[in-house]
Amino acid sequence: MIGVLVQLAISWILLWFVEKEHLNVLGVIPTKKRISQLSVGIAIAVVCCVGYFILAFEIESKAFKVNPHFTLISLLKGIYWVLNSVLFEELIFRGALLYIAMMRIGEMKASLLSAICFGVYHWFSFGVWGNPVPMIFVFLMTSIWGFMFAMSFVKTKSLYLPIGLHFGWNFVTIIIFSNGPLGGQFLLITGGHAAEGLVSMSVFVFQVFAMPLVVYWYLRFTNQIASSQSSTSSDRQYHQEFVEESSIL
Secondary structure, eight states: OHHHHHHHHHHHHHHIISSSOOGGTTTTTTHHHHHHHHHHHHHHHHHHHHHHHHHHHHHHHHHHEETTTTTTTHHHHHHHHHHHHHHHHHHHHHHHHHHHHHHHHHHHHHHHHHHHHHHHHHHHHHOOTOOHHHHHHHHHHHHHHHHHHHHHHHHSSSSHHHHHHHHHHHHHIIIISSSSOSOOOOEEOOOOOOOOOOHHHHHHHHHHHHHHHHHHHHHHHHHHHHHHHHHHHHHHHHHHHHHHHHHHH
């Protein structure tokens, strides 16, 4: 977590010297609304990720069993590792640099730039650099998700939703289904065969687009509620002003 604290310090320095702003523009202070967004993000990611693995296991005829050596200590260490890695990436790609870019080139262009950088970054973190086909698939998935995370920050003015989405997916993938750099965790996968052709492409499409579509609906839904509440508040204010003016007359 020391690295995350260093990132926060660097973020504050960048925001202050470039935009004369403090860390609060990143929405880092916890509030009831932001904790709710964090919880919703984790829930969306968990449901989508579990759905993806169930679909993949059915198609590829894979089975799984509980790892008898997985303990509470293993779980806590796994959560710490996932949370640390998620915070590291979010502070880089959806933190001060994204905010500064938003102020200079606009929200949409900044989000697209963040998404592209997120995709390129995963060429190296996934170790696919130099292999054209894996590079294409990795870039498609991670850049689309990078855009989803960026827009989650833009629309909520906070890092809590993108952190929830990112953490939820990585937790299920790495800790629950043992698909990641930590090796065997809660479930051990056995048997099966690799899907091919259109079937494989269908699984990939589900993996890439399921969560972004749900997040799009969620952001649109919450925006409609906020607009409705704002309109209602304006109507009430207008009515109150009308009543006051009428009483004067």
